[in-house]
Amino acid sequence: MTSAAAERTAPAHRTPPEQSTREAYRDLLAALLPDDEQLVCLDSDTGLFNGVDFGSAAERYINLGIAEQNLMGVAAALGREGRVPFVNTMAAFASSRAVEAVKLDIALNDLPVRIVATHAGLSAGHLGSTHHCLEDLAVMRLLPNMTVLVPADAAAAREMIRQCADLPGPVYVRLGRHAGPTLPAGTQPPRIGRAQKLRDGRDVVLVAAGPHPVALALDAADDLARSGIAACVLNMHTIKPFDSAALLGAAHGARGVVTVEEHWRAGGLGSLVAETLSGTTNPPRIHRIGVGDHFVSGNGDQQHLLGEAGITKEAVVAAARQFEN
The missing domain is CATH 3.40.50.920 (Rossmann fold)
Incomplete structure (x- = not known):
């Protein structure tokens, strides 16, 4: 044995999950948009923002439909013009279907686009292998200029979204579907x-x-x-x-x-x-x-x-x- 006995600690108390990481992100972004005219929310018909009241920022929520490559291209154009787009799609599509646009339009030009990808890992398990996303960290970390974040709970998601809003280049944020451990x-x-x-x-x-x-x-x-x-x-x-x-x-x-x-x-x-x-x-x-x-x-x-x-x-x-x- 080593000095393990001296370093043992009691099991850490974890509070029940308040909400999922994607819900925490949604609520925070809805609160941030009215106060910062640079922020834009681009959606791919995910349903995450259904019923959300963006108030005075309503015109800066744009649903482009299920067209993920176009979504990245529009985000790059807005980033080039001084906006900070938050792009919402499922992780399986961000890291595979749309990755050419992410690479050439966003990462190559070092643009301040925040790709917020939900249903990562096996969290979309009810939809089968087509919607599992087990490759996104490998893909995104290889792209020059890209910051890659994996919040561990809803509170961390809120904090990391706040921090990444001011980063100069592109960011990939990996979120799940359901409320999980804290x-x-x-x-x-x-x-x-x-x-x-x-x-x-x-x-x-x-x-x-x-x-x-x-x-x-x-x-x-x-x-x-x-x-x-x-x-x-x-x-x-x-x-x-x-x-x-x-x-x-x-x-x-x-x-x-x-x-x-x-x-x-x-x-x-x-x-x-x-x-x-x-x-x-x-x-x-x-x-x-x-x-x-x-x-x-x-x-x-x-x-x-x-x-x-x-x-x-x-x-x-x-x-x-x-x-x-």
Whole structure:
């Protein structure tokens, strides 16, 4: 055993979810638009803004219909003219159907377009594999100039939307569909570009992004503590720019690192962590938990599909315990 016993903490209390990250974003944007004439809300007939009263900013809500490539082109034109467009679509369409326009119209020109993508990961599980989005972090983090954000709960979504409103270039914000787990009570608000250390520990490091992966990492840390393993938990809500210093500091001297993500294992958070640690002397062992090299078949709710994909607390605990050998 190490000094794990001294570092154990009681399970963090998490309040019941107040609303989904997409609902938190919707309400905040509706409140921000009337006070800032630069802001424009571009929709792709998502239904998210049905019934929303934008007040004096009503003319700056524009529903372009189900035409995601056009949506990105219009956003780029508005960004070029000094506006700050918030583009609303589903993650599966933002990162695949419309990605050429995102790359050439928005990222290439370094325009201040905020792509807010809902139904990310497996949160649209009821619609089947066509609407799962397990590639967006890999796609978006590769584009130069792009900031990539993954809020872990509704409060974090509100804070990160506020912060990204003033960033100079394009931003991709990954949101879910349903209300999900919350961060522990008393967690400090996130800062773009800075990892959140949610729990201290010297034995293993659990690195997660997104509501369900972060909750699984915290729950796994509680289980590990009961068996004398102290786990550090990092919430990597900013995929790009990535807080390499926080990761390297936490991983130094640790037995290993476990990454947890609602994404294909290739190209996402786990790949990013492996890339970062590979440049160090004697890098720690890494175990990546995410969806394997396959589509998640069938319909089902998010929790069911996460379990089918092996993204569970038990998998995180088992991976961390492997480092004892």
